[in-house]
Structures are given as structure tokens and as C-alpha cells.
Amino acid sequence: MIYLDWAATAPPIPDIHVEACETALELFANPSSVHGPGKAARECIEQARETCAGTLGVAPSNIFFTAGGTESNNIVLSSLLARKAGGSVVLTGIEHPSVYEPANALKHAGFVLRHVKAGPGGIVDPERFAAAVDDTTVLAAVMLVNNETGAIQPVKTISRLIREKESLFSRHVHVHTDAVQAFGKWKLRCADLGIDSLSASGHKLGGPRGAGVLYLGRPLTVVHRGGEQEGGVRPGTENLQAIFGLQRAIERWEAEREKWFSRARELRRFILERVSRLGGARLLVQPDNGSEDDYSPFIMTISFPPIPGEVLVRVMNDRGFAVSTGSACSSRGKKSLRVLTNSGTDDAFAQSAIRVSIGPETKHSDCEAFCGALESETRLFIGKMERR
Template sequence: MLVNNETGALQPVAEVARGLAELSRAGGGRVMLHTDAVQAFGKIPFRPSELGVDTAAISAHKIGGPRGVGALYLRRPGRREFLNAGGGQEGGRRPGTENLAGAWALAEAGQRAAAGLPERHGQARALMDGLIAGLRSLPGCRLLPEGRGTGLPEELFSPYILSAAFPPLPGEVLVRVMESEGYLISTGAACSSRKKERTRVLEASGAPRELAASSVRISIGSQTTAAELEGLLEALRRRLPGL
């Protein structure tokens, strides 16, 4: 995973790729490297070829395209053994009639996301810096992983995802309260709704289980404004003392 979908942490995929290449040169055998680049595509500057990965997955719905449409980058697009068989579509890699409308929509969304990417990335960084400063001013707020907003450089994180906790308040309670205020935050990634799975990433980063259980995920998008984030902070200032 190039960008963690719960904390926004950028993973050292290129470093892993270099290590695997050294292992291969030393006679350790060829190891294929795949990365989930869904949270990175169209949001942070990167090239799969420069990362050194063999395959990378991207998705349309994270950049304004339709749900259920994605693409797989192959560094060496030669013949491989794939899970599904039975048709000759897509060079024999994936059987079934191609979703032309979905493919076009992904390509169009990708082109729009690529246009002005550095500028939008800078704008998102400025919004996230303001959100972090506001959260740090709230009594009891803990940014996760520990060190974000204090010692860890923000360049190690995506400017679109933030994890915060207000222990001992359960994250589920804060999610419901903020929803009543008109703000949709979550207790983790949408694909990890079960509580045990939800805390796994944070616990692996060193957070105690009690702190992880108090965490909420706050994400921003290309249309998020500074006024909206200030509204979220104001709602937190108003509601947290009574919880």
C-alpha cells in the first residue's frame, strides 16, 4: 500500500523494491512486488516505473470517476498466469466484455487529476496543516501515529488523510456526534469496519489498543474548503466538553 488508507502514512515502497532487487542480484530469487496505489493515484506525484514495482492497482472512484472501475499497471505486460480464464479479452488477462464506458471514465478522471496535480497537492497540504494546527489546540487530542504534527515531517504523509483520537472517548461516539453536526468522519477505512481490523494498523504503528479504539479518520477531498474544516473544528470545540 503506497499510502495507508487509515493514517495517510506514505510507505517506503521504492526502498522495498531496491531491497528486493539487491536480494535478486545476490541469488535470492526473483520476488514480485505489488503495491496498492489507490490512495496515491491522482493525489500525490509518483510513477510506478520509478517506484520499481512490478504491478500497481489504481481505482477511479478516488479521483472522481465511477465506482467499480480500476486498472492494473504491469511493468512487464507479457503473458502471466491470471486467476480467471475463458475469454481472450484484454490480451487473455481478464475474460469478459470490456467495460468501455468505465475505462473511458477512468482515463478521463485520470487526465483531469493529473492536470495541475502539484498545485492541488500544495493546496491540500495547506488545508491539512491548518486542520492539524486546529486539532492540536483541542484539549486531549492525539494525532496518530504519535509524532504527526510534532516531530514527524508532513512529507511522510498524504495531505488528504488524518487519524486523530480523543481518549477515552470511543471513536464511534464521536462519529455519531459529528454526523449530527453535518460532518462525516469515520472510525477507520471503509474496507475495515470490524473493530478488531480497525485497530490493527494503529496498533502496528505503536498505538495502545485503548488509544486506537478512540481514533477517528478525517479525510479531505479536492473540493474541501478551509471554511468547512474550520466548521468541523468549531463543532469539536463545542461538543467535546460535554462528551
């Protein structure tokens, strides 16, 4: 099976998992314990915190470990529930469900939601987004790299525009970014992005599941109680094994980033060019329109109307290729069309879209084989449609 679903989860990096497992066996004590073994475990977690802080250019005291990206996003969104007064929340219509759904739940608590769609190509217009922010806005959420389209969102410009606006109504707007698909892969600087919080996850980098990161530039009121771990932001005994693995995965990416990045770009270019020549294929953006820097080299969306995306996923699975429709977290529901229809695509495109996502282990021959299989599997249906 050729794995082309890295955006859902990256295949585990074997030596990191082994080392993480051994470390967890050795440092089994509760990091909150004051005895020697407890302190050793604490030391391990603090080292991981320093690595995460370093990769984001922030102080370790601003980094909090969670169970994953979904939990990190939920902590930020649910913190609004502790507010006495409501307000408005502005978010893009292409957010991951772990931002979109908790935001929807805020409606029941009296918050007003404003969704800003992305333009053609799946990129949000910063001016349009900032225009939706007003003196009632308490939180703005813009993801950094979209998990379905790979479109990189102009977070930096958006926060700058919001900062300009907030000086007019003399109150701070919390700007949050879901950076799950960007963390580790880009050299990120939170101060440069102008954000107040950022969420990330370890398993997208090849680390173990169960470790996420939440950067908080300013304190939040946390709804969950019951422990002082992670400064009370995420109560509960820390998952040392996953946190250690996350640290190692970040280190690996930092060391290999340039090489992996440029190879992914070449593969993306190759896939998109091959696919664009197939009859009936539709792409979110043409490969030659000079927009390469606007998209993650690791994620592509392609569509073969009228073949439903879920059918193409099954067909390709039987041919030995693992791809997915939209977000793997919700690819079984029709809600998964939301991101694509809010990315300037029509329904036919969205219904038929599949996501191809690659990673450091993806080979050129894998992509070649994939394109060949795609061509032979779609030919029957696309050919008929054209003759009609």
C-alpha cells in the first residue's frame, strides 16, 4: 500500500517511537511527584517544552502540552465560556472541525459568530476577514495551513489588520491560529505572526499520538479543573512518552526541513502537472500560475467530477493507494464538503474531491504509480461523460 494520507497522520518514525517507549519505561514516575524519579520525568518534559518553544521563537513558559491539536483548539474556544459578557467570534469558513464546532457551540452561550469564506483557491482575503472584526469581537480564528486544500492563510496580515483596528476600539482581540498542518514544517515565529495562541500536534510529524501543543501568548480562563499540571491549562498527568516523541519529531524536522520541503515541492509539481493532463481532472489551482508559495507542498486537492470522492478513494484503495476525501476527521459525513465549498469551489468539485498528502518518505515512483492508476481508473467514467 502506498501511503498518500500524511495530512491525516504521518507514519510513525520508527526510531523515535522506540526511543519514546524506552524513555517512558525509564521515566515512569509522575512528573508532578517531588521525589527523584518524579523530578527526572519533569526534567524530560521541560526539555521538550524548550524544544517546542525554540521552534516557535517563544519562551518555554508560554508552551503547554495537551493531548493533541483538537484539545488545544478546544481549550482556546471554550475559554470564552468563562466570560460574563458575550461578544462576537470571527472565524474562517474553512477551519478544522476542532475549531468550527466548538465555535458553533458558543452560539448557545450567546456569542455571535461570523464566518468568512475563502476566495477562489481557498485563501481568505485579509481585508474581508478584518472587516468582520468589530468592537464586539473577542476572538478571531484563522488557520495557518488548511488541512484539505493546503492553502496557506495570510495569518500575519490578518493579525496586523486586526491590531490596527483594535487600537480604534481600545480592546484586545484574541487571535488564534490552528497550525496543526504547519507546525514543524515551517519555521514559525509567533511574534512575527502577531497571534495570541497557536495549536499544534505531534502525530502529523511522525511522533506518537497523544501529544499536542498550545502556545498561549496571554493567559486564558480555562474551563477544565482538577489539576495544576501545565499551569492548570491542561489538568491531568502528562503523557511523557508522546511529549518526548513530539520533541524528537520536531528535532528531526528541523534537521531535515529544507531537504524534505524541496523534495515535497518537486513531487507536488509532478503530481499536479500529471493530473492536470488527465481528461476531466479539476484542480484547486493550476500548477503553473505562480502560486506555489501559497500552498503547502505536502497537500493537494484534485477532483474528477462526476466521480464521487469517496468512490475514488475506495477505487484507489483497491489499487493500493491510501488517499482520503477532505479531512480524515470527518470524511464520513457530508459536513466535510464545508471546507471546499467555502474555498470557492462549486458543489461538483467538492463532491468529487480527494486529498492527496505526501511526506518525507514519499517516493517519486509512488507518485508516478499513483498518477498512472488514477488515469486508468477514471478514464471509463470521464471518457463517457465527454462523449455525451
